[in-house]
Amino acid sequence: MSTVPVSVIRGGTSRAVFLPMSALPAGQAERDELCLRLIGSPDPQAVDGLGGGVSSNSKVMFVGPSDRADVETLFAQVSPTEAHVDWSGNCGNISSAVLHYAEHVGMFSGDRARVWNLNSQALFELVRADDRVDMRFLRPGGEKCGAIFPAGRRCEVDGLEVSLIDVANPVVITRAADVGVDPSLGMAALNADAELLARLERLRVAAGQAMGLEPSKVIPRVAMVAPGEDLRVIMTSVGRVHHALPGTGILALAAAVALGGTVIDDVLEGRREALTLQHFKGDVEVSAQAAGDELEWVALPRTARILLSGQAYL
Structure with missing residues (x-):
């Protein structure tokens, strides 16, 4: 039976399983299977995994070194009821815990870090003071659609x-x-x-x-x-x-x-x-x-x- 190093961390009002980017499989099917296995999905009770049976606790975050920032992240949202993993967006709550994880595993040292998210192709900054984290997205907007208001303001x-x-x-x-x-x-x-x-x-x-x-x-x-x-x-x-x-x-x-x-x-x-x-x-x-x-x-x-x-x- 194989193992992977994980940390379970609460970020804001959500909880996720954190892994190093080195644990990310190369193939998409293998990535999905890893996340489903870790969370214990599909099962609303998540009996056979580390999830919580609801979307806010069925999350996986990969963190690794970056050429664009101090660290970079890749987020996976796991469905608690279907064998489905969505990689299309980021999670702000879980992103707030990235600095805690990176420091805990020796990937980064300090109370301020710039983070590049691969899902949204966005840069944000984390400033930590004990358990509190201030998260600031710099000049954000249009990462997915090309414009802040892709169809106008209304x-x-x-x-x-x-x-x-x-x-x-x-x-x-x-x-x-x-x-x-x-x-x-x-x-x-x-x-x-x-x-x-x-x-x-x-x-x-x-x-x-x-x-x-x-x-x-x-x-x-x-x-x-x-x-x-x-x-x-x-x-x-x-x-x-x-x-x-x-x-x-x-x-x-x-x-x-x-x-x-x-x-x-x-x-x-x-x-x-x-x-x-x-x-x-x-x-x-x-x-x-x-x-x-x-x-x-x-x-x-x-x-x-x-x-x-x-x-x-x-």
Whole structure:
């Protein structure tokens, strides 16, 4: 029975299995099989693996040295219910833990690192102070679609007025009321509504086509916005309503608010650099800076913690 060196690390509101880039198989089928085996998928209980049965805990991150930055990463989103691995996008929550891992395994030393993500072809910076990590994406946007707003700041998709944005990861933004979502119902009630989930998936797929993306079960994500102290947000992840907010989705929303002109303006007045997003698990602060129509940076504070390190048996 073969083994691979792994660390299980929480980053933000997600958890992942981290491996060195040297453990990445050469073939795509072998890469998928490794990730499925590590997570224990497909199985909603993940009994035979290190996953958690939900998308936020069914993640794998490979980290290695880089010629473009201090380290580089490759992220895999594993479906907990299907034998499917998606490599199309990055995970912001898990990216916040990269510096913890790199230092832990002796790959990098220091409290500040520049990271190149291979999925999104994006550069970001991590600054660590104990468990807290500040993550800043520098001049982001258009990594997947070629433009921050590939269809303008507002457009119609599947009969709805939406905003399509590509910052950190592609996201389709819609008003929660327009898709019949009442945020007060809670995550469990929304996930029990099969008709709603099917409608959101149709919107997500149509938005991906409008953005010129290859078919994916992960991107674009759907963000439903409603009035809150600042902004109330519900997002999807792999066909379900997310228990919190994906990190890259948070960054995309901050960029949309800083740039202005999107459907968010209908529930949140005015452009701003810093805002608080309310979600099912609580609040998250995020910031972005724009100079006219140019996005300078987006930033997100997270925390991360190494849970265990050892050898995973395959």
